[in-house]
Amino acid sequence: MISRCPPSGKLIEWLVQPGDEVHKGQVVAIVDTSKAAIDVEIWTDGVVGQLKTVPGETVLVGAVMATILDPGEAPPEPEPPAAEPDHAPAPPAGSTRTADAARHDEAAGVRRRISPAARRHADEIGIDVAAVTGTGPLGTVTLADVDRAAAARPTPEAKSVETATPAERHALVRQAIAAAMSRSKREIPHYYLSETIPMARAVDWLTAENAGRPITERVLMAVVQLKAVARALADFPQLNGFFVDGSFRPAPVAHIGVAIALRQGGLVAPALHDVAAKDMPTLMRELSDLVARARAASLRSSEQSDATITVTNLGDQGVESVFGIITPPQVALVGFGRVAPRPFVTEAGLAAVATVSASLAADHRVSDGHTGAMFLASLHDWLQRPEDL
Amino acid sequence: MDDTELRTAIVTELHAVAPEVDVDGLVDTRPLRRQVDLDSLDWLRFLVGLHERLQVDIPEADYPQLASLADLMGYLRARI
The missing domain is CATH 3.30.559.10 (Chloramphenicol acetyltransferase-like domain)
Incomplete structure (x- = not known):
């Protein structure tokens, strides 16, 4: 089974790894489009087989991002990329170049990007996303970045509502x-x-x-x-x-x-x-x-x-x-x-x-x-x- | 209890329900609920406070007579 990415964009991060069980509706990846970072949901239950796209890589509409195994299906032998002409080859040098480009854009003052999942998580645990350092492509704030910011946050002052002015x-x-x-x-x-x-x-x-x-x-x-x-x-x-x-x-x-x-x-x-x-x-x-x-x-x-x-x-x-x-x-x-x-x-x-x-x-x-x-x-x-x- | 004491009693109970009110700025003849933001529960708590302080029961049917501070003073003076 195959999961497809709705619009084309750049993969920011995978939220699953090969072997993970996934469920219909679960957010499995975050892709950066020209407008915003979006969650990619999976439309079936199963187990993650292979991740065919690496963070930083551009994903075209309809491209295969990952394979999903039906429950009980055995994982296939890893295939050489050339065996599948219909999907974009993983660019070995491309990812390095993309990372460089990201740093460059950030320095040029490109607006901050954050994935919806990361934004939701930040809201829930009370993290100000403006103060979080983004480590994803184009400086996108990822879930892991929010967690890092939460861990680094100083313990809030014991200011209870009763003692507040x-x-x-x-x-x-x-x-x-x-x-x-x-x-x-x-x-x-x-x-x-x-x-x-x-x-x-x-x-x-x-x-x-x-x-x-x-x-x-x-x-x-x-x-x-x-x-x-x-x-x-x-x-x-x-x-x-x-x-x-x-x-x-x-x-x-x-x-x-x-x-x-x-x-x-x-x-x-x-x-x-x-x-x-x-x-x-x-x-x-x-x-x-x-x-x-x-x-x-x-x-x-x-x-x-x-x-x-x-x-x-x-x-x-x-x-x-x-x-x-x-x-x-x-x-x-x-x-x-x-x-x-x-x-x-x-x-x-x-x-x-x-x-x-x-x-x-x-x-x-x-x-x-x-x-x-x-x-x-x-x-x-x-x-x-x-x-x- | 003279009028000054009665007014003080009323204003004290009002302040208990609405502590943010500038009691010195209240105009006796203007409708109270136009000067102070009192919902129906605040109003009831205010009247319960007056009842407990002055032992005057105020039936619901009399609420319309009690628009201003001056109305309240007249009403209570006749009953304490």
Whole structure:
């Protein structure tokens, strides 16, 4: 079996060696094209036989870069290059000349090149690629370069969020948001759906409930919505969990990350644990506590990493609707806009009815629009019978 | 409790919820939520703080009467 390189370019590095087992979709090599360094994926399972291209060599479209053995197939005897006229001969002197040319280009100020795999890895481990020395062709930063930079990095100062000044804390939060959201938009193929949900029954029910409660036990509509999301999620496991190492791991219960705006700017989305199992006064107390601690920068690390889905509510700011960016490695985010009276068609005709726009942003690698639509319909139904939540 | 003490109590509870607010810059007659970024949870925490300090329960139905600092002072003065 043969793996082919999509566009022509210069091979930067092999990420596999002869004898390695490979799987469909795995990145096996990095090739530098005129525009960017790209990952070369393999389209079959098997074992790497021979690497027929050396780093620095130019690979033409359709050229054989490597042979892949079927599982169980014995490796062939090494063949002399001349026996295969259809593939570019390995240039013995060419690679030296290419390396020289690379150094020359770098000195002339050619822009920095980095492979997508190396960039992703650098993001994940917090390495600034601008400061990494690239050793690939044309000074391209390779995976190995990022690892070297990581190993050489001084141990970060023990500056915890608690001891940071507000300005430092703000900078840390901004950095964390930038890293997570950039990664999300790079890696997650989002799809978006929205649904206008009548809220009259939920508003009336909550008003009556709260009227009978002391102020310290009063529940906000945001909590009713969180509970409804958790209940609806029980039937849609594809929206609740983590996408890790190329596959989806559903979570057994919904720990909902609640987006909380920080007063200095920025936001965090710590987890409310097992929302479906708790009654609303309990959820209200926990949410209140979570917000207070989020703003005082005293969240527990488990709260920061446990969330299996995120809910963002911008209703208080008066927006109609919000379409969110998924927090990796989660696979979905539910957004609520403002609950307010709007023209709405009921069985009795056109009326002014309290409604809310609920949206879903979900990861298309894991679920499809059909699933998302059924989830929003279920959320709609749950919010029509708040007494059952 | 005189008006100055009552205002101090209100501002102290507001500061507990929104520590970044410049309390000296607050205008008593302007709607509070236009001067301070309070979401519905902040607002509830603020009212719970007032309740615990002054033992006044504030039903949800009364929220619309409580737009400004001056409104709050009038409302609370009649109930403590």
